[in-house]
Amino acid sequence: DVAYLRSVLPSTTEDAFFDYLATLDASEVTVTAVPEGSVVFARVPFLQVKGPLLVVQLLETTLLCLVNYASLVATNAARFRLLAGPDVKLMEMGLRRAQGPDGALSASKYSYIGGFDCTSNILAGKLYGIPHVQELPPLAGGEPVDLPSLAERWLQRDFQGLLDTYCVRRSGLPNFCAVALALHQLGYRAIGVRLDSGDLAQQSKEIRQVLRVCGAHFQVPWFETIPIAVSNDISEQSLEEFSREGSEINVIGVGTNLVTCPLQPSLGCVYKLVEVNGSPCLKLTEDEEKMTIPGTKTIYRLYDAAGHPFMDLMALEEEPSPSAGQELMVRVLGQLGETSKVVPTSVEPLHRTYFRDGQVCEPLPSLMEVRNHAQMSLSLLSPTHRRLHKPQPYPVAVTEKLHHLLTKLRQASQ
Amino acid sequence: DVAYLRSVLPSTTEDAFFDYLATLDASEVTVTAVPEGSVVFARVPFLQVKGPLLVVQLLETTLLCLVNYASLVATNAARFRLLAGPDVKLMEMGLRRAQGPDGALSASKYSYIGGFDCTSNILAGKLYGIPHVQELPPLAGGEPVDLPSLAERWLQRDFQGLLDTYCVRRSGLPNFCAVALALHQLGYRAIGVRLDSGDLAQQSKEIRQVLRVCGAHFQVPWFETIPIAVSNDISEQSLEEFSREGSEINVIGVGTNLVTCPLQPSLGCVYKLVEVNGSPCLKLTEDEEKMTIPGTKTIYRLYDAAGHPFMDLMALEEEPSPSAGQELMVRVLGQLGETSKVVPTSVEPLHRTYFRDGQVCEPLPSLMEVRNHAQMSLSLLSPTHRRLHKPQPYPVAVTEKLHHLLTKLRQASQ
Secondary structure (H helix, E strand, O other): OHHHHHOOOOOOOOOOHHHHHOOOOOOEEEEEEEOOOOOOOOOOEEEEEEEOHHHHHHHHHHHHHHHHHHHHHHHHHHHHHHHOOOEEEEEEEOOOHOHHHHHHHHHHHHHHHOOOOEOOHHHHHHHHHHHHHHHHHOOOOOOOOOOOHHHHHEEEEEEEOOOOOHHHHHHHHHHHEEEEHHHHOOOOOEEEEOOOOOOHHHHHHHHHHHHHHHHHHHOOOOHHHEEEOOOOOOOOOHHHHHHHHOOOOOOOOOOOOOOOOOOOOOOOOOOOOOEEEEEEEEOOOOOHHHHHHHOOEEEEEOOOOOOOOOEEEEEEOOOOOOOOOEEEEEEEOOOOOOOOOOOOOOOEEEEEEEEEEEEOOOOOOOOOHHHHHHHHHHHHHHHHOOOOOOOOOOOOEEEHHHHHHHHHHHHOOO | HHHHHHHHHOOOOOHHHHHHHHHHOOOOOOOEOOOOOOOOOOOOEEEEEOOOHHHHHHHHHHHHHHHOOOOOOOOHHHHHHHHOOOOOOOEEOOHHHHOOHHHHHHHHHHHHHHHOEEEEHHHHHHHOOOOOOOOOOOOOOOOOOHHHHHHHHHOOOEEEEEEEEOOHHHHHHHHHHHHHHHHHHHOOOOEEEEEEEHHHHHHHHHHHHHHHHHHHHHHEEEHOOOOEEEOOOOOHHHHHHHHOOOOOOOOOEEOOOHHOOOOOOOOOOOOOEEEEEEEEEEOOOOOHHHHOOOOEEEEEEEEEOOOEEEEEEEEOOOOOOOOOOOOEEEEEEOOOOOOOEEEOOOEEEEEEEEEEEOEEEEOOOOOOHHHHHHHHHHHHOOHHHOOOOOOOOOOEEEEEEHHHHHHHHHHHHO
């Protein structure tokens, strides 16, 4: 990298500068963060980086790049999970529409964290241990079925059939039933059917009915419970329609609308300077929303008696922790002019130190642990904050002391 | 990979299957394609892959993943270029909002091909040779300027100042002028200013006026031509506003709206079987748009007397090439029921063979060559096809012979 910079910077650049660049490392950097998978709210820092100014500036874009899309797609996945309910199996299948192979791997990984169950990306399975599902090539092409050869193809495993290559009712479903029943006699078991076009909810009900009748007629009890999978440009709206119309869908594959996040295609996390040489500082701007909260902060999540978080509170590092059951005076962002009193039933410090003096200093959780933590963190939210339509805004507040500092710094620089 | 598959497939899977997988390679695969950077139209194959069925099926998702986002973001970049006109410098700055580090590299590379001039991603500069621009940390924080130390920071290079950290007119611009004029006396030269908030077009005009007055007053002639760069959620709409209001903007940085393509967040290329063992086949479906065109095809682009392409024509591989100046009977997709007569002034075969028998067999163009080809390919389009608002649909046709095959296959399978 240094050699490259040497090749593009003017020849007048002093050698000492490149020598200096070569000495840079993260040995003096400390990173605190909320545990990966935690629900976070706007304006609350979820990562705090301390270290030599030049080094932490060099980390800015890298950290934002790693955090922004990951958080966005995990959040999008969590929304799909909330809409689908806990029982439906959600499959990520966005590989073909992601930003190249590695963008796709990020999508698989963070969709899994957000609550998806599996991916169609086998490499994500190999690299991250995410369960994956692959389907055999389409079943029903209108040609007569050569059963022995099919059986041979499926010799390795159970199978799922895609029903709507041509026409579900006239071709796909009858063919599937014939093949699945015949293979049943040879000892194989169909693990599902998939629909990829048309009115998915309606068709799922018709198919369930046919499977039920077939199962009863041929005395194959498991037949009526064959999972029905759907795909085809599934969006949040599709999931709402499924639940409104009722459906017999068991597995939902989401691709484009998961990985490209069309409802909000980007997340705008920022990385701001809040303290230099021990002195808190802030970004003054005429745009109130872009103003930063100065100083190194400790973040607390306050819980109510029902166990739901009701407020995130930023305090200066040197302030004592708020205590459970004790009344606090706080200032809520957006209405800083007035104080509010709150009494948390319990208090959770959100940040942990993950990296200190150039070393990871906290065991990093496995992907499965992160996924579980995300689901737990989401499930703790009060339904009024968690609902997708018109959720109640979650209050974020600062302590009186932090508010005082903010006011002082703002006045000092005017 | 084979070892991984062995670990996840059932233990009953025969060893011979894994041995077989290990023998797979692309030695029997042939790939023809339009040259990278060519304008392509819906329904026209831009890549044809021949080889053993199992191998080419394994390539499907990989090829789609590599092609979809690349084409999408290059197209999006080309739209920005069309709107910005040829003289404005366009900078890609989407690293923080892309799908992770490699998604960002894809964005930089294909935005460059689509007509951007440079990137803020230094790694893209290093890996692909794309020109990159990095800015120094903000200039005007409201604190007094320490000129010798600033000069030292800039000793290596010319500089650009970000004007609106606090307030453009009261702080950023006066500070910039003072610093730039002082450094001018020390032999340095400002290479630009950047605005990142507010009414960018209006401010650019005010700034140009101030630079002009300053340059005249202090007798620094180059001062009035200092490039003005803008950023801040720039979209196609922003560019339309700039040209409607008039502006003095010279450089435009586009991030989120370039790399996430919010107007159309994904491109849905597909990969379909058109011939098996020398017999053309087609995907029959009740959805006309999803029907494939059977057989191995040669694609011709037909040009009119003005040098604009006016039609893409698909022919069967064995058909003779259409000749310039000769009347052709064709069927336009979407109106297959009738024949049309066309007389091309010139005819261009679109595909070249890039990969044969496991080897790249055509020299691959450099990134710069691809970029030039893309701009050339776009510039050849007739303005009625190229315009962004309500472009005239570009006709795609098949030869009579191919239409005959299509009809025959469709009837045969009913």
